[in-house]
Amino acid sequence: MKTIKSLFFLCLLCFGASAQQNISTLKLKIYNQSSFIKNESNYWDAKRIFLKSEKETTILRPTFAIAYTAKNGNTHELELNRFDLSFISEKDELLDTINSNIVNGQEISSFNLSFRYEYTPSSKKSKLNKNGTFSVSYGVQPYIYNTKTIPLITTNFPESYTQIGASGFIAPRYTYQLSEKLFFDVNLPFNLIDFNFTANKIDNPTKTKSERKTISENFELLPMNYNLRIGLAYRI
Numbered sequence: 001m002k003t004i005k006s007l008f009f010l011c012l013l014c015f016g017a018s019a020q021q022n023i024s025t026l027k028l029k030i031y032n033q034s035s036f037i038k039n040e041s042n043y044w045d046a047k048r049i050f051l052k053s054e055k056e057t058t059i060l061r062p063t064f065a066i067a068y069t070a071k072n073g074n075t076h077e078l079e080l081n082r083f084d085l086s087f088i089s090e091k092d093e094l095l096d097t098i099n100s101n102i103v104n105g106q107e108i109s110s111f112n113l114s115f116r117y118e119y120t121p122s123s124k125k126s127k128l129n130k131n132g133t134f135s136v137s138y139g140v141q142p143y144i145y146n147t148k149t150i151p152l153i154t155t156n157f158p159e160s161y162t163q164i165g166a167s168g169f170i171a172p173r174y175t176y177q178l179s180e181k182l183f184f185d186v187n188l189p190f191n192l193i194d195f196n197f198t199a200n201k202i203d204n205p206t207k208t209k210s211e212r213k214t215i216s217e218n219f220e221l222l223p224m225n226y227n228l229r230i231g232l233a234y235r236i
Contacts, residue, residue: 027233031064032061038224039054065077087107107152111145116140120137121173131177132177140168162199172190191218196217200213
């Protein structure tokens with residue numbers, strides 16, 4: 001009889017543990033994303049070839065995300081990775097005692113938007129200790145960037161630049177449970193590929209419509225784009 005009671009109690013414990021693992025959860029997250037990006041490209045004039053190198057280092061950039069873990073243990077996360085809308089006005093004026101003349105200047109408007117979707121299968125999660133979990137996520141990040149330049153003098157022409165693309169990445173992640181509802185999350189999104197279309201248009205009336213616009217496409221394997229995200233998650 002004691003053996004039957006012990007087995008019954010053990011079954012209840014196992015059922016309780018299984019039920020606890022199969023509860024769907026929803027989490028709100030806030031990250032700080034630090035990144036380092038390096039781009040290199042060649043350009044040339046009539047006689048020489050140049051290498052253009054650009055480096056961008058970001059230390060502080062908060063982002064927001066929502067993560068849903070289904071009953072089967074798979075996690076889906078959607079992050080608003082970037083959202084910028086800005087307007088810049090700059091001009092140079094030649095001053096005299098009577099009036100002023102604009103000799104150079106432009107108005108620039110820019111829009112930058114990107115989302116990040118991550119999928120973490122339960123098969124890629126492992127419990128390291130009582131509160132810590134290691135997992136591997138896979139994801140895609142679509143993005144769009146647009147900038148328009150309106151000159152303030154007639155010798156220059158309006159110009160627009162648009163880039164639309166997406167990058168694929170893999171992200172090792174460590175999650176530590178601080179309390180019943182609060183979690184610490186650190187992960188390293190590592191870009192595997194990046195593909196984008198770029199359109200540049202200069203409204204020069206001396207050229208035909210087809211000559212005013214250039215379209216190009218770019219594909220990069222293992223681009224030099226490194227990220228570190230440290231965040232807090234709150235389970236609703």
